[in-house]
């Protein structure tokens with residue numbers, strides 16, 4: 100594997116990555132699938148829970164780090180990505196996973212996503228996409244479909260949603276995928292590939308909110324998904340094809356015959372930000388005990 | 401009488417008055433003099449009024465002074481603005497008799513006792529040197545010849561500034577120096593008494609600008625991640641730090657905005673390294689929510705605020721002391737914070753290190769309040785003893801994997817007598833936790849039970865309960881020759897750059913026979929109640945001069961103590977001058993002529 104993350108000698112069970120804090124999510128919440136998927140992947144990857152760091156913002160979904168046995172930062176609404184960037188700058192040997200909601204990442208936190216993506220920070224960013232704001236009790240989010248009825252738009256959403264897949268590709272993310280929390284096997288595969296990818300990986304997880312969102316439900320997705328890699332033979336290193344496929348990711352909102360695409364849209368290799376910082380530090384002879392006399396020389400009269 | 405001379409270069413932004421001042425400051429330092437500079441320029445890149453002033457003395461200098469003895473007026477505006485400050489005996493060097501854009505009022509100057517020398521800087525630069533941009537070098541050549549400023553230092557400065565651009569650029573500037581020198585030799589008969597002294601033994605000093613001192617302090621303190629978004633007058637902290645930090649195994653990161661900068665600092669510090677950001681008023685406003693997160697999660701971090709005139713975009717390059725409310729109580733909810741403020745360049749260096757120490761010790765955000773004037777002020781300070789400083793650095797009480805601890809009892813937010821809990825960090829600690837901005841129990845799991853809330857609020861604030869007693873070194877006392885129990889004429893409390901200006905005013909007043917008790921707190925928040933009540937109890941009047949409109953610290957004093965201070969506020973975008981504070985005190989106390 101290409102990365103030098105801290106690993107355990109022996110494998111822990113997925114349950115060992117769960118904290119003893121009981122999740123406060125509603126029964127049937129799609130986010131439970133994300134927790135189990137992540138726990139499984141962390142176990143496979145033999146990540147050391149005393150090094151692994153999970154970062155989130157605010158929202159139902161963003162509570163996730165609290166339910167896990169790992170270092171966690173449950174930050175302010177929208178600020179998961181920059182907090183994770185700070186963690187990567189501080190200790191590039193530690194795996195950092197961002198788990199946040201669609202509102203958190205693409206509304207209030209929107210100014211951060213494109214920059215972390217284009218700089219290719221070695222981060223895994225997971226959008227737990229229920230296509231609305233849940234914690235504040237049902238408002239439209241930037242990924243809500245047109246016509247969606249939220250508490251502030253009882254007459255239906257008059258906006259068009261962001262196509263997060265196409266957006267992530269446009270921002271320069273080097274790994275872009277979509278999966279569905281109702282398909283644990285697919286989800287675990289995708290999450291594992293994302294975590295193993297060296298560079299900025301973005302995974303949109305369709306994660307229904309049965310309490311508020313009565314449209315984008317488990318029943319809705321059932322039988323409507325298509326695996327773009329296995330069923331359509333998409334090669335994620337094909338950037339042009341990835342853009343084309345991504346452009347159709349939301350067709351199903353309006354076309355009852357269109358499928359919901361799952362799988363890896365894009366996976367390309369580029370130097371990470373962390374590697375470039377490391378190279379600079381080597382070039383300039385970085386040391387915790389630099390030659391201070393020499394540094395001070397510069398300020399002499 | 402000590403040697404004490406101030407030379408001021410004034411003109412249009414982009415005309416080189418700033419580098420004329422910088423070069424002259426270095427020349428004075430080379431002679432072994434103490435220096436303090438004062439610079440001011442418009443927010444625009446070119447145009448507008450700019451000034452650079454160098455005060456030099458053979459004794460320690462506290463402030464930029466009340467005025468100047470020598471003025472180089474590069475244009476008519478510079479002359480007009482400074483006319484009220486032309487006192488008997490001052491020297492005016494003006495851009496004439498040909499080529500300049502103005503002519504001084506000679507009759508008025510003569511009556512006033514001002515000595516005027518005409519040096520056709522524009523004309524010589526254009527016609528003799530062949531490059532108008534060398535106007536400031538013509539001025540420096542004239543300055544060197546007129547006032548005995550070592551020309552070799554000017555030449556050295558030209559080489560280090562321009563040699564990258566090629567030998568011809570260096571030669572051109574040398575030619576301009578010569579043009580200035582020759583003009584003075586052939587045309588001016590010196591009648592003023594001002595001459596720089598001969599070189600004295602070199603002291604072991606380094607020259608730092610305010611923001612440079614912060615950058616160096618951060619590097620010495622072991623800051624590994626500096627994240628910031630450019631904003632005047634804080635930007636240069638990052639510029640200077642980026643020249644050092646790679647060598648010191650850190651990184652300067654240009655973030656997409658201030659919100660991001662602050663989140664990055666928290667993320668880096670959570671992960672176990674020291675981290676800092678630097679911004680100015682507008683940026684502090686944006687950071688407030690995250691500064692609150694650092695309070696709630698008890699993550700050490702340093703936030704530098706180089707204050708400028710506000711509110712809103714205000715006056716980006718001008719002086720103000722009006723972010724104290726924002727720094728101390730600007731966030732929502734009750735969050736614990738520490739606010740400290742330096743009073744001079746040397747303290748910009750040492751207090752930055754102290755800011756990291758306080759953050760590590762009390763596990764909370766430390767706001768470092770400096771200002772636009774101090775950011776640009778240059779001083780020569782004794783070369784810091786880095787090893788000695790580093791031996792006094794405080795590190796967070798990290799629990800590491802090799803320690804023998806009971807994991808079940810290891811709680812990140814453990815309630816203790818001091819309020820300070822064991823610190824955990826990824827990779828080094830044996831047990832993970834989640835830092836959450838939600839109210840939480842000792843084990844960091846979210847809790848809203850009233851008893852837990854009360855317990856945790858009290859725990860967090862308990863950390864700062866004794867901060868004044870524990871940090872007496874952050875309170876500078878100046879009682880002059882007041883005897884124990886003796887009553888003072890007045891008590892003065894001043895902070896930030898205003899403190900160093902106040903000090904100079906007080907020194908003069910003491911010579912006139914005034915009894916003054918002064919306190920210069922570097923710790924502003926939590927308000928050092930005991931020290932303030934003590935200094936105020938020494939007289940009937942307590943004066944708080946501040947460069948802001950509302951009297952922010954004076955109001956904190958009213959809020960937290962029984963003291964009812966007299967406020968003295970200016971808000972014109974420039975610092976006080978010592979004479980103003982001197983006059984205010986004389987007005988409040990009544991004049992004393994028993995000196």
Ligand SMILES: Cc1ncc(C[n+]2csc(CCOP(=O)(O)OP(=O)(O)O)c2C)c(N)n1
Nearest residue numbers: 157158159160176200201202203232233234
């Ligand atoms: C600065 C700020 N503004 C608003 C809120 C209120 N708020 C909490 S969660 C949330 C939306 C969450 O939506 P999303 O990120 O999609 O997460 P979900 O709850 O749907 O999982 C909002 C607006 C907040 N906590 N902070």
Ligand code: SF4
Nearest residue numbers: 124125128159233308
């Ligand atoms: S409100 Fe929706 S998103 Fe939130 S926990 Fe309940 S089901 Fe999940």
